[in-house]
Amino acid sequence: MRIIAMILAGGEGTRLSVLSEKRAKPSVPFAGKFRIIDFTLSNCVNSGIFDVAVLTQYRPHSLNSHIGNGKPWDLDRSHGGVQLLQPYQGRRDESWYKGTADAVYQNLNYIRERRADIVVLLSGDHIYKMDYSAMIDFHQKRRADFTVGVMHVPLEETDRFGIMTVDDQQNVVEFTEKPKNRDKGTLASMGIYVFNADTLMRRLGEGGDGSPRIDFGKHVIPAMISNDKVVAYPFEGYWVDVGTIQSYWETSMELLDPNNTLKLYDPHWVVHTRSEERPPAKFGPQSQVVQSMVRNGSVVRGRVERSVLSPGVYVSPGAIVRDSVIMNDVWIGPGAVLDRVIVDKNAVVGAGARLGYGDDLTVPNKQEPEKLNTGVSVVGKSAHLPPNIKVGRNVVINADRDEEHFPTDEVASGETV
Structure with missing residues (x-):
């Protein structure tokens, strides 16, 4: 079985104000020595996934130079490894990515060339540690077409997330993108997806000129809930979307708490990064x-x-x-x-x-x-x-x-x- 990961890292991150003015949100520094994307990249290699594409768009220079050939993450490989995929002008209708789904759609060749069976689709702007192999096992045991990582968030923050409604078997029956009212529950999509590759390619290719599949939350996920087996994978570890100034500051301060559960110093799940040589403090x-x-x-x-x-x-x-x-x-x-x-x-x-x-x-x-x-x-x-x-x-x-x-x-x- 061939598993690839695709990391969406083209976001502008406007809610981070001047911190993302000159860089993409995933390359914003965090915890002193890391960049935000280091957590997702490290999760991939720690989960045994060494075929990784990073989809960039907004101000990618800082991110490109940080990832380089992928050596700090053991992704400098002749077979597999990391590949940076930017939008480009072609002879057909290739252009700037219009949304998350369009970004993957314009890079379907990457999935085909890798002959992937499973596509793990990730966001490059969240702080967390997660073993994706456990989620892939869950996906296969449930014989799902699409599995989405979910966790409960505070009720007052539900308008920042896509909210899932599930039945007692963890099948997703409804998806509401950033609901304005608070009667849809608190089970939020984490932006961590596992797809069967053939189902993903088929659903992305279905949108025509009248109804293009541009965004996963608005177009793809609702269509898949209607037509495919979509299940929710509950996650109970540490996960934060540092998409606002307040959440970035709060998360940074939480790192200093001796009881913080992110465990940056865990030798069994190392967060890798590109480090430059400097003298000791x-x-x-x-x-x-x-x-x-x-x-x-x-x-x-x-x-x-x-x-x-x-x-x-x-x-x-x-x-x-x-x-x-x-x-x-x-x-x-x-x-x-x-x-x-x-x-x-x-x-x-x-x-x-x-x-x-x-x-x-x-x-x-x-x-x-x-x-x-x-x-x-x-x-x-x-x-x-x-x-x-x-x-x-x-x-x-x-x-x-x-x-x-x-x-x-x-x-x-x-x-x-």
Whole structure:
């Protein structure tokens, strides 16, 4: 039996604001040294799947260079291995991917060339550990055409997910994409699918000009529930869609909890990534670090509390970093205070600056009120913040902003620079 995996990694991730402005959502850094897609790629190889296609589209350069030839995941193979599939212009109707199903449809040749029996279709933007081989066994024992991974989510979050209705045999009888009312239950699709390859190819090819099969949630899954055997595979482990600023920040903070169930340090299920060589982390004589992750190449001379520091971060003497996520090669000046902020790569925080200033966490961002409304402020890639500036809550500092973009010494809560 031939099993292949296809990872959908072309998403723009607009709800992540400036974090996904210059990169696809699956290549957003996470947990100091990883990218979000590392978890899905590692799940594949840890599950014994070594034939993997990554479907990219939006700003793929960072993702392409991260995956490369797949060596960190043992996917640099002459037979199988990893293959990056971008949209292209051809002689027929190939073009930009219009949706998740269209992306797979335009790459059906990949499935045919591999002579696949089973296609494991995955999202590249979720944080979790899962043995796909157990789900494939379940799929075969149930003689299903299509198996979807499901788990219960809080009732107030059901409008973010596709919600499944199942009978007492775990057969899916109804699917509702991001329901506005909350009477459909809490059993959410995880974006983890196992298909019989022939059924998948047949269903994707059925949509005509009048009703194209563009999206799995809107078009393919409802059609398959009507015509095929669709079953739900319940998953009870750790799984998070870090698709919003709040969920990204919360998930990062959860990593620092000693009781966190993601278990990044489990030697039996390693999360692989591309690592660059850096010297060990260094802590100066005045440094204090409390319940934090500090990655290689970082130098801490100030105080770090409940925070995640990626490689190459410099925390100057007298600086305080609290409840924050700091990405690669950020420089934090003397006496600066960062509270509940996410700072993207290569940013510079001037001496004495205050980021996350003030007690009112409820003033939403004026330009993106639905994305920043819980008190987390975000600094984009390579932004330079001047010394002694005060930046409030729910603030967005866009990428590449320089000191001249800050005409006053304060950015009020809810503003955007």
